[in-house]
Amino acid sequence: MSAGLPPNARTLVGIGDDAAVLATPDGRVVATTDFLLEGRHFRRDWSSAADVGHKAAARSLADCAAMGAVPTALLVALAAPPGLAVSWARELTEGLAAECARVGASVIGGDTAQADRVLLAVTGLGDLAGRPPVLRSGARPGDLVAVAGPLGHAAAGLALLQAGLTEDPLVAAQLRPAPPYDAGPEAASLGATAMIDVSDGLLADLGHIARASGVLIDLDSARLRPGDRLQHAARAVAAAVLHNPLDRTSQVSRPAGTDALTWVLTGGEDHALAAAFPDGTRLPPRWTVIGAVRQPAGDAGGGVVLDGQPRAGLPGWDHFA
Amino acid sequence: MSAGLPPNARTLVGIGDDAAVLATPDGRVVATTDFLLEGRHFRRDWSSAADVGHKAAARSLADCAAMGAVPTALLVALAAPPGLAVSWARELTEGLAAECARVGASVIGGDTAQADRVLLAVTGLGDLAGRPPVLRSGARPGDLVAVAGPLGHAAAGLALLQAGLTEDPLVAAQLRPAPPYDAGPEAASLGATAMIDVSDGLLADLGHIARASGVLIDLDSARLRPGDRLQHAARAVAAAVLHNPLDRTSQVSRPAGTDALTWVLTGGEDHALAAAFPDGTRLPPRWTVIGAVRQPAGDAGGGVVLDGQPRAGLPGWDHFA
Numbered sequence: 001m002s003a004g005l006p007p008n009a010r011t012l013v014g015i016g017d018d019a020a021v022l023a024t025p026d027g028r029v030v031a032t033t034d035f036l037l038e039g040r041h042f043r044r045d046w047s048s049a050a051d052v053g054h055k056a057a058a059r060s061l062a063d064c065a066a067m068g069a070v071p072t073a074l075l076v077a078l079a080a081p082p083g084l085a086v087s088w089a090r091e092l093t094e095g096l097a098a099e100c101a102r103v104g105a106s107v108i109g110g111d112t113a114q115a116d117r118v119l120l121a122v123t124g125l126g127d128l129a130g131r132p133p134v135l136r137s138g139a140r141p142g143d144l145v146a147v148a149g150p151l152g153h154a155a156a157g158l159a160l161l162q163a164g165l166t167e168d169p170l171v172a173a174q175l176r177p178a179p180p181y182d183a184g185p186e187a188a189s190l191g192a193t194a195m196i197d198v199s200d201g202l203l204a205d206l207g208h209i210a211r212a213s214g215v216l217i218d219l220d221s222a223r224l225r226p227g228d229r230l231q232h233a234a235r236a237v238a239a240a241v242l243h244n245p246l247d248r249t250s251q252v253s254r255p256a257g258t259d260a261l262t263w264v265l266t267g268g269e270d271h272a273l274a275a276a277f278p279d280g281t282r283l284p285p286r287w288t289v290i291g292a293v294r295q296p297a298g299d300a301g302g303g304v305v306l307d308g309q310p311r312a313g314l315p316g317w318d319h320f321a
Numbered sequence: 322m323s324a325g326l327p328p329n330a331r332t333l334v335g336i337g338d339d340a341a342v343l344a345t346p347d348g349r350v351v352a353t354t355d356f357l358l359e360g361r362h363f364r365r366d367w368s369s370a371a372d373v374g375h376k377a378a379a380r381s382l383a384d385c386a387a388m389g390a391v392p393t394a395l396l397v398a399l400a401a402p403p404g405l406a407v408s409w410a411r412e413l414t415e416g417l418a419a420e421c422a423r424v425g426a427s428v429i430g431g432d433t434a435q436a437d438r439v440l441l442a443v444t445g446l447g448d449l450a451g452r453p454p455v456l457r458s459g460a461r462p463g464d465l466v467a468v469a470g471p472l473g474h475a476a477a478g479l480a481l482l483q484a485g486l487t488e489d490p491l492v493a494a495q496l497r498p499a500p501p502y503d504a505g506p507e508a509a510s511l512g513a514t515a516m517i518d519v520s521d522g523l524l525a526d527l528g529h530i531a532r533a534s535g536v537l538i539d540l541d542s543a544r545l546r547p548g549d550r551l552q553h554a555a556r557a558v559a560a561a562v563l564h565n566p567l568d569r570t571s572q573v574s575r576p577a578g579t580d581a582l583t584w585v586l587t588g589g590e591d592h593a594l595a596a597a598f599p600d601g602t603r604l605p606p607r608w609t610v611i612g613a614v615r616q617p618a619g620d621a622g623g624g625v626v627l628d629g630q631p632r633a634g635l636p637g638w639d640h641f642a
Contacts, residue, residue, distance in 0.1 A: 012349060013454055016533075018387040018517055019353035019447065021454050024345040028333060032340035033396040033444055035434040066339040075354040077398070077442035111442070113356040121398035121432070121442030123354055126340065133334055133342050196339055212337075 004093050008106040010072050010127075020108035022073050022125060030126035030133065032063040038117040041269075042175075046161050049088040051175040052118070053095020059199065060124030061103060062179040062271035066197035068134040068188025069126030071181060073108045074100060076122050079115035103181045131188045139194035139213035139276035143293040147274045148183035148286045151202055152226065152260065155267025156233040159258060163240040170233050179271035183286060187275045190283065195275040201266035203304055206274055210302035213276075217304045219291035226260035234260040265306075325414050329427040331393050331448075341429035343394050343446060351447035351454065353384040359438040362590075363496075367482050370409040372496040373439070374416020380520065381445030382424060383500040383592035387518035389455040389509025390447030392502060394429045395421060397443050400436035424502045452509045460515035460534035460597035464614040468595045469504035469607045472523055473547065473581065476588025477554040480579060484561035491554050500592035504607060508596045511604065516596040522587035524625055527595055531623035534597075538625045540612035547581035555581040586627075 007014040013021035022029070036056040038044060047055070057074060064071040076096060080089065096107055105124075139145075150173060157174025160166070179197065187195055194213055196205045202224075210217045226234070238258045276293055277283065296302060305311070328335040334342035343350070357377040359365060368376070378395060385392040397417060401410065417428055426445075460466075471494060478495025481487070500518065508516055515534055517526045523545075531538045547555070559579045597614055598604065617623060626632070 013388075013456065017454075017456050017458075018384045019351045019390070019445070021388065021449070022350050022352055023348065024350045025348055027344065027346055027348065029343050029345045029350045029446070030340045031343055031394070031396055031444070031446065032430055033398045033432050033442070035398055035400065035432050037400075037434055037436075040434070063339045067334075067342065069340070073352070075352055075444055077354045077356055079356065079358075079440065109353055111354050111356045113358055113361070113440075115358075115440065116437060119400065119434075119436065119440070121354070123352070123396055123444040124340070125350070125352065128342070133338075135334065135338050137338075 004090065005097050005107040007108065008104060011106050011108050014108050015110070020075070022108060024127065026128050026130055028128055030064050030067050030069040030128060031123065032060055033121060033123045034059040034063065036120040036122065038119065044118065047175050049091035050095035050098070053092040054099040054176045056120040056122050057096045057099035058177050058179055058271055060122045061099065061105065061181055062197040062199070064124045064126030065179065065181040065184030066195050066273055067126065067128070068131055068184055068192065068195065069128050070185050071103045071105045071124055071126045073106055073125040074122055076107055076110035076120060078110065079113040079119040081116060081118070082114050084118070129185065134188050134192045134195040134275070136194055136196055136209045136212035139209050139215050139293045141215055141293050141295040142279050143193055143276040144279055144281060144289050145206070145217055145219070145274065145276050145291040145293060146283055146287040146289045147272050149180040149272030150270045151198065151272055152230055152263030152267040152270070154269035155263040156230055156260070159237045160233055163237045165236055165240055168233055168236065170229060173270065177270050180273060180286065183273050186284065187273065190277060190281055192275040192277050195273060198268060198270055198272040198274055200268045202274065203265050206304050209276065210304050214296070214302050216294040216296045216302065217291055218294050218308055219304065219306050221307050223288060223290040224261070224264050226264050230260040230263060234258055325411065326418050326428040328429065329425060332427050332429050335429050336431070341396070343429060345448065347449050347451055349449055351385050351388050351390040351449060352444065353381055354442060354444045355380040355384065357441040357443065359440065365439065368496050370412035371416035371419070374413040375420040375497045377441040377443050378417045378420035379498050379500055379592055381443045382420065382426065382502055383518040383520070385445045385447030386500065386502040386505030387516050387594055388447065388449070389452055389505055389513065389516065390449050391506050392424045392426045392445055392447045394426055394446040395443055397428055397431035397441060399431065400434040400440040402437060402439070403435050405439070450506065455509050455513045455516040455596070457515055457517055457530045457533035460530050460536050460614045462536055462614050462616040463600050464514055464597040465600055465602060465610050466527070466538055466540070466595065466597055466612040466614060467604055467608040467610045468523070468593050470501040470593030471591045472519065472593055473551055473584030473588040473591070475590035476584040477551055477581070480558045481554055484558045486557055486561055489554055489557065491550060494591065498591050501594060501607065504594050507605065508594065511598060511602055513596040513598050516594060519589060519591055519593040519595055521589045523595065524586050527625050530597065531625050533623070535617070535623050537615040537617045537623065538612055539615050539629055540625065540627050542628050544609060544611040545582070545585050547585050551581040551584060555579055
């Protein structure tokens with residue numbers, strides 16, 4: 001699958017030997033592996049092959065960025081049904097390469113196999129450029145909590161697809177999310193104390209930071225109000241659902257609902273970056289402050305609250321312990 | 322899946338964050354990804370969960386060794402049926418960790434998902450320790466060709482299993498191959514000009530070196546005679562097949578046959594290391610010289626011959642171009 005996959009300057013040995021060799025001048029390498037599964041993360045009747053390539057690459061590239069690293073390379077294990085068209089695999093490869101090109105990364109290796117459904121396991125490698133990695137465990141009381149990138153757009157796109165509303169521009173956010181990769185190294189340079197990419201939903205992922213850091217994250221609902229595009233999509237989905245039940249024959253594990261605030265708080269897959277920064281950090285415009293880090297009361301442990309109050313009942317909500 | 326997976330000194334950030342961070346003091350990292358698929362590479366009625374972990378790790382660790390690198394870390398993507406016992410996954414993890422421990426490597430990350438059959442995609446990372454990587458393309462006329470590790474044992478083990486002869490000690494070579502990992506960095510230190518791990522079969526894999534290097538590899542059949550254990554297994558399989566046809570309901574793509582020399586020449590999965598060395602290199606005892614590199618005649622291109630003669634008709638045989 002080397003055709004259409006140009007190496008970059010860091011690729012010392014590329015596709016075609018027993019293994020690749022990547023330059024890591026920093027003396028460390030960031031590494032992560034993620035699945036992208038047909039039926040769970042995409043449907044071939046909704047996503048083009050190029051969409052699938054973009055989305056598979058985005059998951060691992062965003063994980064690297066969430067450590068504060070510049071993503072540098074991918075290794076792609078692709079299992080596919082034997083009858084899959086050669087053109088589909090070629091377009092998938094083009095999608096992988098195009099998403100990598102957004103950050104200057106390359107596909108440097110991989111493997112192929114047969115399976116009943118399309119399955120990708122993508123390993124991302126990244127470069128910290130001399131900075132410490134930004135972990136989930138470093139948030140401290142008094143820190144700001146901010147987010148870069150869209151929230152709830154991919155979830156809205158899924159709901160629109162489930163409702164058959166394929167013309168809404170938010171559908172693209174589900175099929176081909178566009179993580180703000182360079183916001184990751186930017187946050188590291190600004191002194192971010194903790195960071196995560198929003199893959200499971202804002203509340204769930206901030207819950208990971210809160211528990212790993214042993215802090216309370218208090219979100220300001222006024223900063224999380226869904227914008228006009230999300231509100232419009234929610235009304236459109238609700239109207240469509242009145243006439244036809246949602247299509248949940250696939251991607252069933254993530255019914256996307258019809259409520260715009262739920263999309264913002266619990267929708268994953270946009271791969272926005274959420275980070276904690278020391279109070280007073282001057283953040284570039286693409287970072288929106290959405291809350292603050294507080295000391296948990298007594299021995300309550302880490303958790304996430306909205307306007308100071310626990311708010312249970314939302315899918316993806318991490319209960320305040 | 323972090324339980325039972327101890328980090329090593331190179332693991333700066335292990336399992337549990339968005340990505341791992343691995344020390345790469347050499348300034349380069351070797352990286353490779355390989356599938357291990359139920360039905361194709363193992364059967365759960367033949368392999369224990371620990372066997373599967375060992376085998377999955379071995380594929381990627383051996384690829385790193387074949388570059389001349391010391392394997393340092395694995396990332397493991399595991400898809401499994403929802404009904405799979407928790408104990409099976411735990412024993413798989415123990416097998417992965419135990420195989421890693423043979424070389425001082427650690428499992429530093431991964432992902433899990435559901436699938437109809439067990440599937441692993443394992444990424445191996447390795448350290449070249451200041452040496453140039455040993456590629457497939459460096460073999461030169463006049464070089465020795467040598468191999469470290471067993472040939473044909475895993476193929477014999479598969480044939481024994483297919484014939485129902487589960488008591489033969491060679492069965493273990495199929496279920497849990499033991500690649501000579503440290504022979505890889507050793508070969509690099511000795512000046513190996515080309516190297517590969519024997520995963521597809523000796524003839525096929527030497528064919529990769531021959532074509533990449535544009536040379537002829539001439540094997541000496543006297544050096545490749547199957548030993549007593551292989552001969553004994555071949556007779557046992559042949560006798561059993563007289564009474565019962567081979568079980569080829571699974572792992573069907575690799576019928577292992579009954580001929581010991583065929584196992585040696587075309588059996589993969591032992592992950593022996595095959596390398597070319599400058600003539601006169603003093604090789605440690607575990608390396609067996611099996612042939613020599615020659616200049617191809619005219620514009621014939623690279624290929625492999627046995628005792629100076631092309632030998633077609635064997636599965637896995639790479640025809641002399």
